[in-house]
Amino acid sequence: MRFHLEDMTCGGCVRGVTLAIHAVDPDAVIEADPPTRTVEVTSTATREEIEAALVDAGFPPQPARDP
Template identity: 65%
Template sequence: MKFHIENMTCGGCARGVTSAIKAVDPAASIAADPPTRTVNVETMVARDEIVSALINAGFSPASE
């Protein structure tokens, strides 16, 4: 699944996004790209759970 996260603007933000997703699925494969503000996630966890984790961490994801 792919998300656009408008407020992910730096490496620190990317680490926060990664940590939020890993808290829900430690086995997830995550590729965060701050310059394009996109995150690609390979996970077996439902999209809603990932979205909730991101929102709880202060990031507002939009599906791409």
Template identity: 65%
Template sequence: MQFHIENMTCGGCARGVTRAIQGVDPDASVTTDPPTRSVKVETTASESEIVSALNGAGFPPVRE
């Protein structure tokens, strides 16, 4: 699944996004790209779990 996260603008934000996702699924593969504000996630967790974790961390995602 892939998301656009408008407020992921730097490496620190990208680490926060990765931590939030891996808090749900420690084995998730997370690829972040702050310049385009996109994140690609390969996980066994549901999309709703990932969205909830990102919202809770202050990084509201939009599905791409």
């Protein structure tokens, strides 16, 4: 799953995003790239569960942008 997080701009943001996703799925694999504000997630959780966790953490996802 790919997400565009407009508010993810630094390493601290990546930590918050990672904690939020791991609260839903501790085994999720997360690749975050603050310069492009994208997050790639491999998880058994549903997209809706991850989106809800990101919204709760203050990082509402936007539609993913193609590079």
